[in-house]
Amino acid sequence: MFVTVSAVILVAIAMGLVRAFRGPTLYDRVMAANMIGTLTVLMVSVLGFMAGRPEFLDIALVYVLISFVSTIAVLRVVATRDRTTRAGEE
Amino acid sequence: MDSVLDVLSWICLSGGAIFLLVGAIGVLRFPDFYTRLHAVSVCDTMGAGLVLVGLMLQGGLSLVTVKLLLMFYFMIFTGPTAVHALAQAALQGKLEPVVDDREP
Numbered sequence: 450m451f452v453t454v455s456a457v458i459l460v461a462i463a464m465g466l467v468r469a470f471r472g473p474t475l476y477d478r479v480m481a482a483n484m485i486g487t488l489t490v491l492m493v494s495v496l497g498f499m500a501g502r503p504e505f506l507d508i509a510l511v512y513v514l515i516s517f518v519s520t521i522a523v524l525r526v527v528a529t530r531d532r533t534t535r536a537g538e539e
Numbered sequence: 540m541d542s543v544l545d546v547l548s549w550i551c552l553s554g555g556a557i558f559l560l561v562g563a564i565g566v567l568r569f570p571d572f573y574t575r576l577h578a579v580s581v582c583d584t585m586g587a588g589l590v591l592v593g594l595m596l597q598g599g600l601s602l603v604t605v606k607l608l609l610m611f612y613f614m615i616f617t618g619p620t621a622v623h624a625l626a627q628a629a630l631q632g633k634l635e636p637v638v639d640d641r642e643p
Binding site: 450451453454457458460461464465467468474476477479480481483484487488490491494495498503506507509510513514517520521524527528531 | 629
């Protein structure tokens with residue numbers, strides 16, 4: 450059963466990767482990265498249960514926070530870059 | 540008792556897997572950014588929540604469940620925040636939503 454769930458998660462990650470490559474906008478790529486982050490957290494915790502080593506949950510716990518911070522950081526970079534380029538045009 | 544918990548956790552895990560799959564299909568197939576964002580939040584809240592609850596039922600009363608609960612808590616707060624920030628950034632970046640403006 451854990452194997453089935455992790456296979457489904459892998460399929461979902463593959464679909465997210467396809468969206469990240471296809472684009473079309475930068476926001477789609479950030480969104481796909483965010484989704485892949487969430488799925489990775491789930492994958493790590495399911496793998497921990499599958500291997501009988503729940504210590505993996507610590508890694509997953511840290512990964513939740515890192516993936517959130519990375520999404521916000523990329524958005525900040527994009528926002529400030531847009532503002533500076535727009536200010537440069539005027 | 541043990542088998543009841545097992546069955547419940549399998550139900551939660553497979554329900555979560557179905558939600559994850561549906562969300563991923565939505566991300567792949569929906570026509571514009573804002574609709575795809577909706578599919579991502581299905582993945583983030585319902586899929587992740589159900590999978591984590593299923594794992595909690597497997598873990599029983601232990602430190603494992605506390606860690607899973609903490610992850611659940613963080614995900615419930617960070618997921619919608621990240622999606623909201625994305626939508627806000629896309630709107631400020633002048634990304635137009637696709638609107639159906641035919642007369643009803």
